[in-house]
Amino acid sequence: MFEYVWLIPLFPLIGVVINGLFGKKIKNEAVIGGIATLAVVGSFVVACGILFQLLSLPGEERHFVKTVFTWIQCGPFKADMAFLIDPLSALMLMVVTGVGSLIHLYSIGYMHGEEGFYRYFTYLNLFTFSMLLLVSGANMLVMFIGWEGVGLCSYLLIGYYFHKKSAGDAGKKAFVMNRVGDFGFLLGLFTLFYYMGVNHNVWTVDFTELAKHADLIPVGGVTTVVCLCFFLGATGKSAQIPLYTWLPDAMEGPTPVSALIHAATMVTAGVYMITRMNYVYIKSPTALLVVACVGAATALFAATIGTAQNDIKRVLAYSTVSQLGYMFLALGCGAFGAGVFHLMTHAFFKACLFLGSGSVIHAMHHALHAEHSSADPQDMRNMGGLRKKMPITFLTFLIATIAIAGIPGFAGFFSKDEILWQAYANPFHGPVNFVLWAVGATAAGLTAFYMFRLVFMTFFGETRLSEKAWHHLHESPIVITLPLMVLAALSALGGWIGVPKVLGEALGGLPNMYEHYMEPVLAYSTEYMHTAGLHGLHSEAAEWGLMGVSVLIACCGIAVAAALYVVKPTIPAAFTSTFPALHRAVYNKWYVDEIYDFLFVNPCKALGQFLWKGFDVVVVDGIVNGVAAVFRGFSGILRHVQTGFVHNYAYSMVLGVVVIVACYLFR
Amino acid sequence: MLALNNYLIVSAILFSIGCIGVLTKRNAIVIFMCVELMLNAVNLSFIAFSRYLGNLDGQIFVFFVMTVAAAEAAVGLALMIAFYKNRESIDVEDINVMKL
Amino acid sequence: MESIFFIVVAAVAVISSLLVITCKNPINSALSLVMTFFCLATFYVMLDAPFLAVTQVIVYAGAIMVLIIFVIMLLNIRTETAKRSSHAVFAGSALGIFVLFQTCLFLMRGGMTGAPGPLDHAAIVKAGHVELIGKALFTDFLLPFEITSILLLAAIVGAVILAKKKI
Amino acid sequence: MSQLPLLSILTFLPLIGAILLLFMPKNSHGAIRGLALAVSAVTFVASIPLITGFNPTGGFQFVENVPWIAAGPFQMSYHLGMDGISLWLIILTTFIMPIAILSTWTAVEEKVKEYMICLLLLEVGMIGSFVALDLFLFYIYWEVMLIPMYFIIGIWGGKNRIYAAVKFFIYTMVGSLLMLVALIALYFKAGAGDFSILRFYELNLDPVTQTWMFLAFALAFAIKVPMFPLHTWLPDAHTEAPTAGSVILAAVLLKMGTYGYVRFAIPLFPDAQAKFMPLIATLSVIGIVYASLVAMVQQDVKKLVAYSSVAHLGFVMMGIFALNQQGVAGGMLQMLNHGVSTGALFLIVGFIYERRHTRMISDFGGLAKQMPIFATIFMIVTFSSIGLPGTNGFVGEFLVLLGAFESSMRPWAIIATSGVILSAVYMLWMFQRVMFGELSNPKNQNLKDLNAREIAIMIPLVVLIFVMGVYPRPFLDTMAPSIDNMIAQAKKKQAVAMNVPAGMINPHAGIPGAPPITMPAPAGEAAPAAQAAPAVPTAANPHAGIPGAPPIEAPAAAPENK
């Protein structure tokens, strides 16, 4: 089965070609959507086969590289078009194809009747293709194709409603921010390649090769540079501080896109990439600290913004940013497995949440459309009480919310708890550990709060819709609800593959299958930590205690949300009017966009303007034209020597003679 | 016999005077006369050299210069007449239709 | 004796040539020039070149100057209608004087270094100047002499074309 | 010499075409266009044997060498030949020409005959420059190119065409004349013989001479490239030129400059190359950043693309001056990429200009709705220009940056890498403003999408964009031996100048133990091979890999060129 790994990205590519070239002619939505969905399902099937074959192998053999052809070869540099299969990429393939299939299916319903239906599915397939390339690439270059490819698709899909200026802007912003990250990625790649080559004669960008020579990677120093550069790449792609601002804007795209790209898959690329290179990161405690701090800060920061947003998708977007922060917190604590685990569970519940919100928006849109209202179908202030009309959506949404809030038993609990524990117990950051944990825990509380705020505002209370609109409101069709149900189930149950050890033992010896599964990928890091004497805290009591605290915080968050939005809905308004500045700041996302505009965008434009009008035209061209003008001017002056008078001519001759003779006589 | 330089200096003075005349006079005919003066100054030098060197080449040269001067005079005066016919003047300050 | 005579003639030559450039009336200039030519002819005689002295008088004073005066009369030019501006005159004179200065300077510094030939006063007198010139013209300088003929022909044709009434 | 003189045939086919055109009746536009297209197409077909018959050994092939002028001290030969470096540039030229001619099918309605003659004459000059191995001959072709381009801009150009044409001509002329002086001086330094570049390669010039000659050559080429701050003729020329002119200018003419560096300036004057590397690198980096910033705020699409050319060629220059396999190959590839992508961009601008007679970004907006095919193609080309992996732009840019990073111009490479951000900014912003948004301008509401001819023009380019992006090896592999030669040439002389033992010189860009380039090794084998052969010099000097390039950890102690 491994030999056929190239089929996985190929199927969606075929979908792209068919839909892209002939989609306009086909016109039939079912055919278009069917082709696209089938392509991804096909990939999913192959991925499943690969996973099963992988699982059938012993741990140390779970590694396979399939080279299709040599892509670039130039001097010592060589990049093959090759695919890597190991537990990490298999897991990612499963997530991408699995969630991807569901979302494709969902999209058929959601995008029904949209202009450019074929275009949508072309892009979506292209995205799947790129993402699969990203997670299965055997070297940095193939990964980079995917890396940029997903950026491209993100751009295209965000700008899907291109006639809206905001959509175009958001797409461009996403791409450019990603490019800033790519800048880091490339620099990291160059540095690593060059360093390993020139010092150790290992000229490679291949993950397998690098892993083989991981011992040669020095501790600290250049490794830190490399790691930070790659991390810059990750912040761009995974929307971390300082490059996170594109993600909330990305909600301009259709909702399934948000679910697929901006929640489940693409934004986790950074996490994947760092995990893929864990043997590099483990060598640089500094870089790990930076990753952890950025992750924690992002988690908290985005959560605060999430509390004050009214757009249902924006809340989810900030939630995504926040959850990604968690993942990076885990990575920064050396808990690569935990990071990827949260990536997976997050993919389930966040996809579910987005799709659920999509379902709501879909319904709201139709309802408002029927009324010819121009009200925003995404604004939670227009909703309320929807649980009565949309029970399936409500239920699935609620499950996912509980999962994200970290209520025990649901997927989010297991992964988040693991991260918080690792933040507290990791051997890398010493006293900072507690801060990291505290920030993480606070963010968890905020998460619970704003997620339930969302649920309460949307599904509870009385509707704020008009009678007519309310009448038109109804549950979404099966293609939409089916993925919701599948994802809700996964959100509920997906976490059980990675039950923490203490909990597992308490529950009667449930194994942590996930940890075991990931072992081959992280073998070098574990080994290295072992030999370097980096041992984390081992205390069952502390683990239990922290688990309890985090659950408590989550519950508090839910309680506050319930108190504010169900029991006493007047309090938020009162709070807002008491601290208008704070609210305004939070509501306006701490003015980060404005600050960026002020710091980077506007100066760049101004500089461009200046360089063009002020420098290029005036100075550079000025010199060129100036030389010409000087010549012409000089010519204009010099020609007046030619007075037309014989005397002057004779004078010039005599003067010439005199000077010549004088030069000889008086030298 | 006088020193050669006596003749040469007289010749130089005449040459310079001719030169000044060309540079300062306005009448084309006078300018031409000044040119003739310059040529004659050179002729004097030629003959002096010839005499003091004891060879005839210089004198022969003078002979040809005279011929040339005559020919130039014929052509030059003809040109002046033609110019005068058109412009009613032989003031060189009027010879400036073409300039710059 | 010879030097006194030389000085007198030289003075006349210089003064008359100065008159050429200072006279306002072209006729006066022309007459002064004739005077200068006569002085030069005198010098030629002093330099044992009587044939050239004669030619000088005949060709220059006789032919060329007559032609010039004829043209001046023909064109009826009396005086210079307007004077050159004084600074132009000054600049021209200054440059001319500088030319003179330079010329004198190198005349002082340099000297005649040519190979001395066979002809001294006695040889010239013995052979006769006219003979010498004639012989040279028809032997060593035959070619230039022939070229002069073409030159004169061309000048005649040219003068005729320029001056005749109708082409 | 028994074989067909293919290069001569290639060079003069368009000339024959131009002469034939002279005898065509003035007003039968269709026939004139058809003939021109046919001639250029035949030329393209005739250039195919160059690829099939190419023997990737690095030496010059298809050589023709006939004595031409021999007078006094001078001997000029009609000496043609090509190697991996020029091969693809020739192909690019012959490939772009039919496209350019086809693109003017309806754009040029007046003086069609003269236009086609100019285009074909231009092709003569371009191909000639690429195949000439005699410097004198090269110079002649180099200058000959100017004349038709001058007329193309001046006669069929836009409003400000006269200024642009004259500026183009004189600017280029100044540089090339100085090059002529250096060329002659070089000839006298070389002693008796001909102007063959191969002979000049063998020279060992003293550093001072090299410096001056390099400056003269570099100036000529820098103007043509164009490098900051000699670039201002380019936006003008591009903006004013008709579409085909812009396409050829961007696709081929600019490459003359970079080609000149690869073929002449660097291998002839390697010491000067080392000496001026910081300057060139600085100018390239400034060019990249500066041109990007300026491009960002342009209001005229064509001008924007023109400035983007400046930025792209900055990358090429960096790669070439990195003087290692990756850098130079990347630079060469980037030249081809730029030819294809920017050529395509100019065609695209031409399409909308033909429809709307304006190129102002503000006049457009929302065209994607009205012209979906156009939008798709435009998008692909845009992303190719941005350098998205999978398209051609990426491979070249990546190799250039990698090469630069491996050489001693690392600090510059870091700044240059930021170009990837800026290029995205200005291209996407432009694309967005032109294609996205509301279709608000009523004049745009009746725009027609691309017709069959226009699609036919674009398809080869789009296909190439992907082919070169996904499978660039045919290009890289054919170039590699020649580039190796070139680098070895330069490094050998640099080494002689630095008194480094000759044994240290490795043709493979100084990478000890690297597998030979021409032997495609499967992924699994390459790595062991690299390990199994730790070359001797490596043991003695771990930094021998890239002469002049210090290892990262000890940047100060590097044995730089002294």
Added chain:
Amino acid sequence: METIAIPAINLAAIMPEVILSVVAMVLLLVNVFVPSENKGYLAYLSIIGLAITAASTVSGWGAPQIGFGGAVMEDNFAIFFKVVLLFAAGLAILISDRYMSQEGCNSGEFYPLMLFATVGMMFMASGTDMMVIFLGLELLSICLYVLAGYNRDSVKSNEAGLKYFLLGAFSTGFLLYGMCLTYGATGSTKLAAIANYAIQNQAVASNPFFVIGMLLIAVGFSFKVAAAPFHMWTPDVYQGAPTPVTAFMSAGPKAAAFAAFLRTMIFAFPMLKGNWTELLWVLAVLTMTVGNVIALSQDNVKRMLAYSSIAHAGYALVGFTACNAEGAAGILFYMLSYTFMNIGAFAVVVLIGKKGEKNGNVQDLAGLGFKRPLLAVLLSVFLFSLAGIPPTAGFIGKFYLFSAAIKSGYIGLAIIGVLNSAASVYYYLRVMVYMYFKEPQEDYEWAGVTPAVALCLVIALVSTLVLGVVPGTVLELAQKAVQF
């Protein structure tokens, strides 16, 4: 009566001149019988005469003849230049009839005068005695004064003749003074004798008479070749003279003056090489710069070409300064190519000119490129050649001249030269800008091409291109011509 020993005359040394003089005189006679509307026949007769002369000239190639006791030397150098001069005269004569009949001054004396001028130039080329050179120069000058003022009814023509005459006579004074001083310093007027004497007597070389004599001779020739600052007559005279005469003047006398200049400096003053190369360096720079810079702002095509002609003299001086075989050969080649390209350009000017030279401005050329495409292409080729753009004769010529400078180490001079060359492109292009890039203002009164002018254009075009593409043979001849 003693016998007079006449030295070896050796008519072979002056045979071409003799033939041409005879032809000229015969034409003078024939002219009387040719009715005024058929003066064009005289042009053809002149051409035949020139052709015979050329044949006679060329037949002497490789067999140097010395005649009249060393007064003339018909060597390869002279022959090459004579061919250039004959071409200049022939091409100018070919365009004359068209112009003269248009301007209404086609009296038949024009042609003999042209031929006499050519005879003078030929003597300048082959003369090795200062007297012969002087007389050749004066013969040329007198004919040119007349020719410049030939159109008596035109004020401009009068003025050109008169200006040229006054300044030419003035410059003759300096030339003559220089010859006089040289004679005084060496006792001879024969170039070879001067050089030999100076080599044998070290005192001569340091004698100010000798050096200043050389300098003043150089000044005299500089006037004739129109080198700055002795160039100032050129624009006015070229503009005012009838166009064919201008064409002739810009090519022939310049070449002849260069021939005499080269011959004098190299034959007579090899001792003073240091002095005159220094002088020529400065003159070359000044000449190129002044010519090109002022040409930038000219509107009148003839005047622009006049300034360009000054600049071209500067380029030739670059080769002269280099003072090596390439330089000398370069001048020879350049003069030949300049003759073709410049007279070619003037031929086009003649064709587009209206009576009274009304539309001599560059603006009047607007739209010519598409009204008279052939004519415009021809003019473009000639102008590109003048600008030194390959593949034309002008490029090869400049290449040689600058090569010579570089070979002798005058890199700075070469750089100034090429920069000037680049600047010159501007004004040549300007003509093309008007021809091709501007719309015509009014319709031309198209008088049509006469066969003579067509012949001239064809010869000029073919030569310009042939000398540009395959210059090898001619360059080799030029190289042989300068092996003294």
